[in-house]
Amino acid sequence: MSAFSDRWTQCMQGSGFPVPTVEDANEALEVLHKVHDAWENSGGEAELTIGALLAAGAVVGVDEGVLATLGEVATVAVGVYISACVACLGSVAFDDLKGLFASNAVPDFVVAQLNSQGVDLGGTVNA
Template identity: 85%
Template sequence: MSAFSDRWSQCMQGSGFPVPTVDDVNEALDFLHKLHDASENSGGAEVTIGALLAAGAVTGVDEAVLATLGEVAAVAVGVYIGACIACMGSVALDDLKGLFASNEVPDFVVAQLNGQGVDLGGTVNA
C-alpha cells in the first residue's frame, strides 16, 4: 500500500466506512468517478450501493472493489462518495490542487469539496 492509500483508508475507517485499496489519488478519483457515473445512471445519489451492485451498474472495477462496496451495501451512494471525497481532501489536498490546476478533477468532486469549504484554487472557504 502507498502512503496515500494508508492515510485514506485510516480516514475512511475512522468515519466508519471501508474503502477499496488504491495506490494514489488518481486511482481514487477513477474509482469515485465510476461509482458516481453508476449512481447518475441509476437514479442519483439517493440510491444505495447495494441497489447499484444488484443492478450490475458498477462497471470497470475489480472484484476486490466490488467486495468492499458490498460491505456498505445499505449506504446511499451520495453519503459514501461524500465521505470518500472528504477524506481524500483531508489526506491529499495538495495532490488534488495539482490535478485541479491540470483540469483533471471531476466536477462532482470539485462541487463536493466546495460544499465542504475547500476551494481547490488555493483558499479555504470556511
C-alpha cells in the same frame, strides 16, 4: 500499500466506512468517478444504496477488490459514501488534488463536493 492509501484508509475507517485499496489520488478519483457515474445513470436518487447499484450491475470497470469493498457498505446511500470519500481525499491528498485540478483532471462532482465542504482547490479554505 502507499502512504496515500494508508492515510485514506485510516480516514475512511475513522468515518466508519471501508474503502477500496488504491495507490494514489488518481486511482481513488477513478473509482469514485465510476461509482458516481453508475449512481447518475441509475437516476441519482438520494436514497439509492450502493447495494442497489451492485445488484443492478451498474458499477462497471472496477476490480473484484473494489466490488467486495463496496459490498461491505451495501446499505449505505451512494451519495453519503461518495461524500465521505471526497472529504477524506480532501483531507489526506489536498496537494495532489490541487495539482490534478490545475490540469482539469478532477471530476466536477468532486470539485462541487469539496466546495460544499468549504474547500477551494484553488488554494483557499472557505469554512
